[in-house]
Amino acid sequence: MASAVTSGDFLFALRRLLDPRTASRYAYNLWVLKHARAVSEGRAAPSALASRPPARYARHPSSSIPRPILPELLAHPTTNAAPASHRRGHGERLTRPGNYIANGPYVLKEWAPNDHIAPCPQSAFL
Secondary structure (H helix, E strand, O other): OOOOOOHHHHHHHHHHHHOOOOOOOOHHHHOOEOOHHHHHOOOOOHHHHOOOOOOOOOOOOOEOOOOOOHHHHHOOHHHOOOOHHHHHHHHHHOOOOOOOOOOOOEEEEEEEOOOEEEEEEOHHHO
16 A cells, blocks of 8 residues: 655664664765764664654755765665555565565566566556
């Protein structure tokens, strides 16, 4: 079932990316955000990334000083929205066929790690 992407979905994705338990090799890309480095190094909780809840459809992360590269960093696929409710329902199997959420014209039909993926058109885009 389709649902609107909210700023909370982006915030969840950013917090997950920076959480040391995720061990993302791209976490350092977001160190320009306030508290991001402390979160990724385990010196602050992921909730420190935003001190107030974002407006439902706003996406305005803040940095400690102006960073012209921030829009480019936020365009990286690791910062895409990830609905927390879906993540909690599927856990580590989130990226498997049938569970993977796609915001584009294709969904994941088959995935053989280190071998191939097989996308198929999403019915909403036909």
